[in-house]
Amino acid sequence: MTALTERPLSIQGERHQREPVPLATDGDVDAYVDGASDGVLACRARGRHLFAPPDRTRLVFDDITDDDLLVRHVQCQSCGLAWFRELWDTVGRGRNQRVEFIDGRLEYRPDPRTGERYQSPPGRGRMTPRQVRGSMATAALAGQSIARIKAQLRAARQP
Numbered sequence: 588m589t590a591l592t593e594r595p596l597s598i599q600g601e602r603h604q605r606e607p608v609p610l611a612t613d614g615d616v617d618a619y620v621d622g623a624s625d626g627v628l629a630c631r632a633r634g635r636h637l638f639a640p641p642d643r644t645r646l647v648f649d650d651i652t653d654d655d656l657l658v659r660h661v662q663c664q665s666c667g668l669a670w671f672r673e674l675w676d677t678v679g680r681g682r683n684q685r686v687e688f689i690d691g692r693l694e695y696r697p698d699p700r701t702g703e704r705y706q707s708p709p710g711r712g713r714m715t716p717r718q719v720r721g722s723m724a725t726a727a728l729a730g731q732s733i734a735r736i737k738a739q740l741r742a743a744r745q746p
Contacts, residue, residue, distance in 0.1 A: 611712035613722070619707050619714065620722040622652040625704055626666040628723060634716035636693075638671045646686075648675070656689060668705040670694045 610618075620628060630636050638661045650658035656674045663669040674689040695705045728736075733734055 609712045611714045611718065613718070615707065615711045616714050616718045616722045617725070619711075620726060621672060624666070624701075624703060625670060626663075627703065628719065630663060630666040630669065631714065632716055632723060633665075636669045636671070637665045638663060657686065666705060668695055668698060668703065670696055688746040703739060713727070 623631070646659070648657040648659050650660075650675065652658060656676055659673040659675065661671045661673065663671075670693075671691055672694055673691045675686045676689050678685050678687055697704045
């Protein structure tokens with residue numbers, strides 16, 4: 588056994604670590620961006636979804652689990668394809684009764700009207716917000732000369 592190639596694995600689980608997911612190619616990202624809606628692109632470029640927080644005056648639960656946890660589903664206000672499933676528990680009784688957030692999980696659902704999906708097709712790799720923003724910017728500049736844009740900006744900077 589050599590020190591660099593064959594180290595014993597510890598009990599913390601290093602041997603169970605998953606392989607990293609490869610990044611999507613520029614072509615795959617461009618194809619995804621070309622077919623995605625503006626709301627989906629906003630979430631992808633931002634790197635997160637916009638979920639409404641619990642309202643101070645109104646909180647609507649839409650289900651209950653077998654363990655008597657209250658369930659609240661919140662839809663992303665930007666893309667409409669991501670849902671956050673929240674689990675809430677009740678604590679106390681009477682005037683001292685409160686609800687406490689227990690857990691939340693992100694779920695993706697296809698658009699029932701268009702069939703659009705938030706996630707890219709399987710096997711294409713993971714898309715980062717940076718890749719999506721770059722693809723969107725490239726598409727916005729299509730047909731324009733970058734050299735001309737740079738020359739105009741340099742000329743505008745000259746006193």
